[in-house]
Amino acid sequence: MIVHPSQFPDAVQRQLLDGxxxxxxxxxxxxxxxxxxxxxxxxxxxxxxxRTDTGVQSIYDWAFDESLGQASGRPVCLVGLGCGGGQKDTRFLAKLKSVHPTVDYVPCDVSQAMTRVAREAAAAELPLERIHPLVCDLANAPDLGQLLDGIVPLQTKRVFTFFGMIPNLDPDVILPRLAALLCEGDQLLLSANLAPGDSYRGGVEAVLPQYDNAETCDWLSSFLEGLGVSASTGELRFGIEEVVGLLRIIADFEFSETLQLSVAGESVEFAAGHALCLFFSYRHTQQTLAKYLAKHGLNIAASQIASSGEEGVFRVVRGLVA
Ligand SMILES: C[S@@+](CC[C@H](N)C(=O)[O-])C[C@H]1O[C@@H](n2cnc3c(N)ncnc32)[C@H](O)[C@@H]1O
Incomplete structure (x- = not known):
């Protein structure tokens, strides 16, 4: 397992404190x-x-099949950016194996635990020596391309997946990074959470219950508890906010009493009435996504939208679509 310096303990603690x-x-x-x-x-x-909608599962399979014809017969490396548990990447690996003589996999995630789970999942399709876990903060690794050059030979074609990541990263930070990673002939498959229906805001309101639920509250509260903030010191609230023309779902924790925390040996104070933004998730329309990608020289070559209208998978290229 390779750990990028963005993940060294001092850098990580500083990022948490600053945030x-x-x-x-x-x-x-x-x-x-x-x-x-x-x-x-x-x-x-x-x-x-x-996981819960077979219609959504099928758009991923469609995207994998659609991208397969692009460079069959050559060695390929799948780089799963923000791989999570690697379930989607593993389905893709099964297909890549059928058309490429050798397939490598780089499960890349900021969470070491996630890369371990993804490695286990991918081991069902590839020998372990072809799986190269990489722990890295994508928002703070401008040298990721060079790092990948040291893991997979330059002549190996790269296919990047970026699934479930668009919602959680600032587009103006991550999209230039993605554009810089893509070399001639590389492919990028990304998914975006979309606002269903004709009204952008109405669509975002419709999907709010997918966030405002017991499991998500438990996940977010568990982060707070890890910091030393008990649920009784405030209230978790979900809402929708607009940031530079994009709508995002947010979860804020509003403190009902002033709290002094010690984090990594430094003191951090939260005043009563102060809100800490714990979570955000950008929702796009197909138009906002295309516009943001184009701003960074990325263009959609193929797309498949779930019948629910809530999710899409896009094959993206750098520069003009052939
Ligand atoms: C919503 S999950 C998506 C996981 C998987 N790609 C999927 O579609 O099922 C987001 C993943 O991104 C990872 N992640 C979040 N911020 C990241 C960052 N700055 N750099 C790298 N990975 C990050 C998380 O650890 C998590 O595994």
Missing amino acids: LRLGQVPPRFLYDGDRQTQKWFAVHRAHSPS
Whole structure:
């Protein structure tokens, strides 16, 4: 397992402290460690449409099949960016195996526990020596491309997956990184959570219950407890906010009493009435997604939208679509 310097303990603690002082928990901390990983799996099992809606599962299979013809016969490496438990990537690996002579897999996630789970899942399809787990904060690893060059030979074609990640990362931070990673001939498959229906806001309101539920509250509260914040010191609230033309679902914890915490040996104060933003999830329309991708030189070459209208999988290329 390779661990990028963005994940060294000092850098991680500093990021957490800075985020807490700014009132915004960096999303990666919600997935960090075995306990948070288990709690998130419970959310995913109960509420992720990719688990609960066969229509959504089928758009991933469609996207895998559609991308397969692109470079058959050459060695390929699947790089799962934010791989989570690797379930989707593993389904893709099964298909890639059928058309490529050698297949490598780099399960890459900020959570070491997630990369371990993804490695286990992928071992059903690939020998372990072809699986190269990488622990890395994608938002803080401008040298990820060079790191990958050291893991897989340059002549190996790369297919990147970026599933379930668009909601949790600031588009203007992550999209330039993705664009820089893609070399000539590489592919990127990404998924986005969409607002169903004709009204952007109405669609986001319709999916709010997928977030405001017992499993998600348990996952978020468990992060707070890990910090030393008990549920009785405030209230968790879900809502919708607009940020630069995009709507996102948020979960804030509003403190009902002033709390002084010690985090990594430093003191952090939350005043009564202060709200800490714990979670956000951007929802797109197909138009907002295309617009944001294009802003960073990325274009949609193929897309498949679930019949629910709530999720889409997109094959994205850098530059003009052939
Ligand atoms: C919503 S899950 C998606 C998992 C998987 N791709 C899927 O579709 O089932 C988000 C994943 O991104 C990871 N993650 C969040 N922020 C990250 C970051 N800054 N860098 C790398 N991984 C991150 C989390 O640990 C988690 O595994």
